[in-house]
Every structure is written in C-alpha cells, then in structure tokens.
Amino acid sequence: MAYSDKVIDHYENPRNVGSLDKNDEDVGTGIVGAPACGDVMKLQIKVSDGVITDAKFKTYGCGSAIASSSLVTEWVKGMKVEDAMEIKNSQIAEELSLPPVKIHCSVLAEDAIKAAIADYQKKTGQGGDA
Amino acid sequence: MLMTVKTPIYLDYAATCPVDPRVVDAMLPYFNQTYGNAASRTHAFGWAAEEAVENAREEIAKTLGADSKEISFTSGATESDNLAIKGVAEYLHEKGKHIITLVTEHKAVLDSCKHLERQGYDVTYLLVGPDGLITAEQVDAAITDQTVLVSVMMANNETGVIQPIAEIGKVCHRRKVLFHTDAVQAFGKIPIDVQEMGIDLMSLSAHKIYGPKGVGALYVRRRKPRVRIAPQIHGGGHERGNRSGTLNVPGIVGFGEAARIAREGMAEESQRIAGLRNRLRDRLREEVPHAILNGSEQHVLPGHLNMSFAYIEGESLLMALKDVALSSGSACTSASLEPSYVLRAMGLDDELAHSSLRITIGRFTTVEEIDYVVDLIKKHVGRLREMSPLWEMVQEGIDLNSIQWTAH
Numbered sequence: 001m002a003y004s005d006k007v008i009d010h011y012e013n014p015r016n017v018g019s020l021d022k023n024d025e026d027v028g029t030g031i032v033g034a035p036a037c038g039d040v041m042k043l044q045i046k047v048s049d050g051v052i053t054d055a056k057f058k059t060y061g062c063g064s065a066i067a068s069s070s071l072v073t074e075w076v077k078g079m080k081v082e083d084a085m086e087i088k089n090s091q092i093a094e095e096l097s098l099p100p101v102k103i104h105c106s107v108l109a110e111d112a113i114k115a116a117i118a119d120y121q122k123k124t125g126q127g128g129d130a
Numbered sequence: 131m132l133m134t135v136k137t138p139i140y141l142d143y144a145a146t147c148p149v150d151p152r153v154v155d156a157m158l159p160y161f162n163q164t165y166g167n168a169a170s171r172t173h174a175f176g177w178a179a180e181e182a183v184e185n186a187r188e189e190i191a192k193t194l195g196a197d198s199k200e201i202s203f204t205s206g207a208t209e210s211d212n213l214a215i216k217g218v219a220e221y222l223h224e225k226g227k228h229i230i231t232l233v234t235e236h237k238a239v240l241d242s243c244k245h246l247e248r249q250g251y252d253v254t255y256l257l258v259g260p261d262g263l264i265t266a267e268q269v270d271a272a273i274t275d276q277t278v279l280v281s282v283m284m285a286n287n288e289t290g291v292i293q294p295i296a297e298i299g300k301v302c303h304r305r306k307v308l309f310h311t312d313a314v315q316a317f318g319k320i321p322i323d324v325q326e327m328g329i330d331l332m333s334l335s336a337h338k339i340y341g342p343k344g345v346g347a348l349y350v351r352r353r354k355p356r357v358r359i360a361p362q363i364h365g366g367g368h369e370r371g372n373r374s375g376t377l378n379v380p381g382i383v384g385f386g387e388a389a390r391i392a393r394e395g396m397a398e399e400s401q402r403i404a405g406l407r408n409r410l411r412d413r414l415r416e417e418v419p420h421a422i423l424n425g426s427e428q429h430v431l432p433g434h435l436n437m438s439f440a441y442i443e444g445e446s447l448l449m450a451l452k453d454v455a456l457s458s459g460s461a462c463t464s465a466s467l468e469p470s471y472v473l474r475a476m477g478l479d480d481e482l483a484h485s486s487l488r489i490t491i492g493r494f495t496t497v498e499e500i501d502y503v504v505d506l507i508k509k510h511v512g513r514l515r516e517m518s519p520l521w522e523m524v525q526e527g528i529d530l531n532s533i534q535w536t537a538h
Contacts, residue, residue: 017517059519060521062443062460065443066446
C-alpha cells in the first residue's frame with residue numbers, strides 16, 4: 001500500500017507524542033477505538049481560558065491512524081475549544097490524502113478530540129455549551 | 131555492522147522466491163531454440179520439447195517418491211487445488227458428497243470447498259489447536275460413509291506448521307477415503323514420500339522452490355488406489371486427460387530443475403535456513419519483551435517464523451521496516467480489514483493477530499540480514515510502544531481486558 005508523503009512524515013516524525021497528567025483539572029483525556037479493531041487513540045488537551053494550550057497523543061494502530069492523531073494534535077494547539085469541536089474527519093482525510101480504506105482512521109481522530117473535550121468539560125462542569 | 135547489508139532485504143520467501151540462476155539457465159533454450167509444442171508428434175521440435183517435459187516430470191516425481199506418470203502439470207497450485215477438490219468431488223459424486231478439510235487451509239482449498247457447498251456438498255472444517263495442529267483422530271472422527279475426500283495442507287503458509295500427514299494418510303487409507311494435501315510450502319523444504327505418507331493427490335508450485343511463476347503440478351496416484359478425477363479444463367486431453375492446454379515448456383523445464391536443486395541440496399539447505407530462523411526467533415524472544423511465537427515450535431518448516439509483538443499494530447511496524455519485505459497478519463494489510471483467519475483459528479485474540487509479523491527465510495538470506503532485521507525490529511517495536519496507549523496502560527498495571535472499549 002502506498003502512503004502519502006504527509007502520512008509518512010507524521011508517522012516518522014510524529015508531533016506531540018506523550019502524555020499529560022490526566023488528573024490535572026485543566027486536562028481532558030479521550031480514549032477511543034479498541035485493540036481488537038486494530039486501533040486505539042489516546043488524545044489529551046490542556047486548556048487555559050478556553051484555548052487549547054497543549055495537546056499530546058498516543059496511538060496503537062496503523063500508520064494512517066498514527067498520522068491522523070499526530071495531525072490533530074498539531075491543529076488543535078492554540079485553537080479555541082469551540083473551534084476544535086468543529087474539526088471534521090473529512091478535513092483530516094483530505095489533508096493526509098487517506099485512501100477510502102483508511103477513512104476510519106480520520107473518524108477515530110475526530111472522535112478522539114471530541115472525547116477529550118467532553119472529558120475536560122465534564123471535569124470543569126461546563127456541559128456541552130461550548 | 132549495519133553497513134554490510136544491502137537493502138531492501140527480502141524475507142518473504144513463503145510468498146514467492148527469486149528464480150535460481152541455474153533454473154533461468156536451464157529454461158532459456160526453451161524460449162527460442164527448443165520451442166516446439168510438446169504435443170507435436172510429427173517433428174523433431176515437438177519431440178525435443180516432449181523430452182524436456184518428461185525429464186522435468188521425472189525430476190519432480192523423484193522428489194516425492196512418485197512415478198512420473200502420476201504428475202500432471204498445471205498453471206500453479208491454485209489450479210491444482212481446484213482440480214484435486216472439484217475433480218474428485220465431481221468424479222465421485224455418486225459415491226458421496228462429504229469433504230473434510232481445515233479452517234486454516236489456503237483460500238484455494240477453502241474457496242473450492244465453498245463452491246462445492248453451493249452445489250449441495252457438505253464440508254467439515256476441522257478446528258486446529260493453539261499450536262495450529264490437528265490430529266489424525268480428528269480426521270478419523272469426522273469421516274462418514276458419505277466422505278469422499280480429506281484435504282489437509284502439509285504445512286501452513288502463514289505459520290509454517292507441519293500437520294501429521296503420514297498419520298492422516300493412514301487413517302484415510304484405512305477408511306477408504308481419498309487424501310489430498312496442498313504441499314506448496316513444504317515441497318522442497320522437508321522430505322516427502324507419497325507412499326510412506328499415504329498421499330493420493332498433492333498440489334505443488336514451482337515459484338515457492340526458486341522456479342518460475344505460473345507453473346504447478348498435481349500428483350495423482352495411479353496404483354493402490356487408482357485415483358480418477360474429472361478434468362476442470364477441457365480441450366485436447368493433455369496430461370492424461372487431467373488438464374488440457376499446451377504445456378508451458380520453459381516453465382516446466384524450470385520447475386524440474388528447481389525440484390532437482392531442492393532435492394539434492396535439501397538436507398544441507400534446510401539445516402542452514404533453520405539455523406538462521408532459530409537465531410532470528412531466539413534473538414527476538416530474548417531482546418524484545420512480549421514477543422510471542424505463533425504456532426508449533428517443533429512441527430514447523432525451517433524457514434518460517436510468525437511472531438506477535440504485543441501492544442503495537444502490525445502494519446505500523448511494517449511501515450517502519452520499509453527496507454525489509456515481509457508480511458503481517460494485521461487487518462490493515464488485507465483488503466478485507468479482517469485480521470489473519472489462520473491466527474484467529476489458533477485462538478489468538480484479535481489484538482495479537484493484528485500485531486503479528488510473518489518472516490520467511492530462504493536460499494539467499496544471510497546471517498547479516500537476520501541480525502540487521504532483529505536490530506531494526508527491536509528499535510521500532512520500542513519506538514512504537516512508546517507511542518502506544520496500550521503499552522502505557524500495561525506499564526501502569528491496567529488490565530486491558532478490564533476496559534470497556536468503544537468498538538467501531
């Protein structure tokens with residue numbers, strides 16, 4: 001299978017690999033996927049005054065899954081939480097030129113950022129009005 | 131040390147092999163010098179081609195303890211499997227309509243059986259143990275008065291696991307049921323004797339033994355019992371009526387030469403290749419934590435290694451090993467997005483099937499290449515685990531089975 005240059009770049013030089021303290025008040029953690037399906041993404045954001053100041057990920061999955069999560073962490077850094085909610089999997093798929101069989105990787109990345117935001121909002125008691 | 135190997139490195143010999151230079155040399159005259167049709171009986175061009183084909187037939191038969199009249203050439207082992215299974219089923223359809231095979235067979239066997247199921251045949255798919263093996267007793271217990279054929283592969287393409295063929299052959303002959311084996315992976319790697327093993331039909335391929343692609347053979351027993359099959363390709367009655375069509379003379383000559391080389395060098399070559407495989411297996415086991423061998427360690431072909439590297443996904447590892455040609459049981463490497471059915475049939479959970487690599491070693495593999503690949507796998511498994519949320523959870527002492535995953 002041929003990968004796009006952007007997928008290879010993110011896979012070989014992933015941005016923002018790592019973990020934030022999940023017990024920190026300002027940190028939201030999203031874990032999506034399942035080992036049996038071949039991909040699990042953990043995406044974390046750190047929020048200050050409604051702006052995402054840091055993002056980290058860890059991904060178990062194919063190269064496209066790693067690239068999708070890496071790209072999303074790059075995008076959300078510096079973004080307002082409400083803007084990050086608007087990220088669509090189609091934008092991720094387009095940016096990485098994912099083939100049809102890999103679209104689910106971009107869906108998972110979108111789910112991961114939404115799950116991280118939801119976790120942050122739950123912690124800080126601001127339910128879903130972002 | 132990393133400078134001494136030339137990349138890319140080919141470690142996918144179970145998929146196909148480079149043609150041995152001696153085989154190429156043997157084939158060349160048959161393209162444009164001795165180019166006759168082996169079926170032409172009226173001139174020297176035809177006679178010379180026929181002689182070359184018969185020599186190749188003899189070489190292949192000798193490798194199996196068979197008579198050359200028992201070898202029919204085909205376009206490859208997929209055709210041989212189709213011909214054996216459909217050919218026996220069709221010929222014996224009045225005797226019975228039950229076939230026994232394995233869940234871990236090659237798709238050429240499984241899809242032929244599925245085709246027969248649609249035609250009203252019953253097929254029993256025997257389950258394998260965690261080591262990939264079945265027993266002759268399982269076969270014995272599955273045979274009914276309707277059974278006409280048992281098809282059990284000699285060695286599995288993904289794991290290299292070798293089935294107890296001689297014992298199964300004994301059961302089949304006692305119960306008077308024909309026994310077919312797909313020996314594509316085993317042929318030329320381990321000794322085969324159709325008499326000792328009680329084999330009635332056997333599928334073979336040239337390109338897995340350093341011969342050309344597009345040539346295969348079906349062994350069909352002629353005595354005790356005389357096996358008859360209904361041809362699946364009609365048109366002239368070549369190959370004793372088993373398979374019509376002008377013979378691929380250069381390909382068949384190459385197949386014969388490849389069989390000769392394999393037979394004469396088998397003992398020495400198998401030992402060398404098994405030595406490399408054991409080195410690879412042992413180093414990976416010792417140097418990479420959570421590296422799990424898939425399939426029997428004793429009953430396995432010399433060149434096969436199938437291992438899972440827990441907590442990382444196979445395709446991402448293949449991507450890291452881009453200078454090395456090998457294959458994975460990961461769903462992401464298959465068109466169906468399903469992880470390897472062979473590994474799952476052995477009871478591996480999906481996660482470990484996704485994390486598996488198949489490394490197959492062959493005639494031109496060197497010890498430097500093996501060491502290079504071990505170092506590379508070690509490095510990238512470590513890197514990918516640092517990136518894996520599953521690895522992180524395991525390090526924190528979290529039981530992955532206790533988590534409610536969001537399936538998608």
